[in-house]
Amino acid sequence: MSRGNSSVASESNPDVRRLADWSAGALRELAAEYGTPLYVQDLDRVRENHERLAAAFPDAGVHYAVKANAGRAVLETLREAGAGAESVPAGTKNAPVGAECASAGEVYRALEAGFAPAGIHYTAVNPPARDLAFVLEEAPEVTVVAGARDTITRLDERGFSGRLALRVHPGVGAGHSEAVATGADAKFGVPVDRAPGLLDAAAARDFDVVGVHAHAGSGMLSDADVATHREVVERVASVARETTVDLEFVDVGGGFGVPYRPDEAPLDLDAVADATRDALASVDAKLVVEPGRYLVADASVLLATVNTVKQTAGATLAGVDAGMTTLLRPALYDARHEVRSLAADANDRPERRASVVGPVCESTDVLAEDRSLPRPERGDLLAVGNAGAYGVEMANQYNSRPRPAVVALADGDHRLVRERDSLSDLTASER
Numbered sequence: 001m002s003r004g005n006s007s008v009a010s011e012s013n014p015d016v017r018r019l020a021d022w023s024a025g026a027l028r029e030l031a032a033e034y035g036t037p038l039y040v041q042d043l044d045r046v047r048e049n050h051e052r053l054a055a056a057f058p059d060a061g062v063h064y065a066v067k068a069n070a071g072r073a074v075l076e077t078l079r080e081a082g083a084g085a086e087s088v089p090a091g092t093k094n095a096p097v098g099a100e101c102a103s104a105g106e107v108y109r110a111l112e113a114g115f116a117p118a119g120i121h122y123t124a125v126n127p128p129a130r131d132l133a134f135v136l137e138e139a140p141e142v143t144v145v146a147g148a149r150d151t152i153t154r155l156d157e158r159g160f161s162g163r164l165a166l167r168v169h170p171g172v173g174a175g176h177s178e179a180v181a182t183g184a185d186a187k188f189g190v191p192v193d194r195a196p197g198l199l200d201a202a203a204a205r206d207f208d209v210v211g212v213h214a215h216a217g218s219g220m221l222s223d224a225d226v227a228t229h230r231e232v233v234e235r236v237a238s239v240a241r242e243t244t245v246d247l248e249f250v251d252v253g254g255g256f257g258v259p260y261r262p263d264e265a266p267l268d269l270d271a272v273a274d275a276t277r278d279a280l281a282s283v284d285a286k287l288v289v290e291p292g293r294y295l296v297a298d299a300s301v302l303l304a305t306v307n308t309v310k311q312t313a314g315a316t317l318a319g320v321d322a323g324m325t326t327l328l329r330p331a332l333y334d335a336r337h338e339v340r341s342l343a344a345d346a347n348d349r350p351e352r353r354a355s356v357v358g359p360v361c362e363s364t365d366v367l368a369e370d371r372s373l374p375r376p377e378r379g380d381l382l383a384v385g386n387a388g389a390y391g392v393e394m395a396n397q398y399n400s401r402p403r404p405a406v407v408a409l410a411d412g413d414h415r416l417v418r419e420r421d422s423l424s425d426l427t428a429s430e431r
């Protein structure tokens, strides 16, 4: 792995971009120009991630899962990565990129970013009436992916006769039985054994039944995860075989993982593609994948400034200006993100056990716990790695903290794509 000096990172399209690959100098300059906390988003890297994925799945439809990062710059980058779709043969890296949307708000954003309604999948999880009204009125050409018979009935009641797919919960995966028992899994989709009947019944009404869908979970990385993925695809394939409907596509969801730890190996995409193809062997329908994290996670870092250093008995606490309202994943999922000191003299400092904590009055407001870091000092710039997926997207204003700014890098240039909230933004919608 090499480290770029002038550009933000070097080496052409590696499987993974580590936090160490980002240029400290370039990140320091961006922090100086825009202030912190700041998300730095490399759109060239988003493009690279799409290119690798499309190369591994040359025959698949790629639908970007918008919820990973719904920023306009990201959406436009991915839409453009699939531009020229009409003029090039399917199976090239320019195959169209669609959008997988989890809400009316995401459909609204995808339309604004120029996605064609026909390229949008709307995955309706317990859809609020307001969401259905918007989507069916403004973009009736979308494919609605229903996850309950009730949802199909509601679509029928609204006179929808467009493209319909059915989401199944495949009933495999780590911790699966526990998840079903608590409803954490049953919330998404219908059981595999009920799916063929529901598809047949929907086709007997006026729907244009086009597909079956499963999204089993997130963060597939190991060989064992890939084996589970194969089982999931086999279950979905069995639905496609058993229904009497001629399905246009089988959508196996997203979940392609990225290594959050420096010693973790990247996902073997070709192994995933092979397992998927094998499991679908006898099914005559187009494969659709819905990557979210994979396309955006390593394309972004979060920059934060140390404002308080506290020495405790066991460790050093580095208080920074970003916290759980800026990057929620550590507090919400116990997720691990690498932290790197970008202090100019970081290499000359002794290592310390340190935790990086935010400014929010919650004990869960910890970005990184007990890491080895160059001794933190007030004013240091820290970078938090792999912040591009479910990062700024989950930023919120709890504790009346303004949400951070986002700067995008592309083609050797950079621009602000999202302003930092001002204090007056905090009260702007109050009456």
Ligand SMILES: *Cc1c(COP(=O)(O)O)cnc(C)c1O
Pocket (backbone or CB within 6 Å): 065, 067, 068, 100, 102, 123, 215, 217, 218, 219, 253, 254, 255, 256, 290, 291, 292, 293, 294, 389
């Ligand atoms: C969240 C989600 C995805 C994307 O998941 P990643 O782990 O980010 O790839 C894809 N499809 C559906 C239905 C989802 O809910």
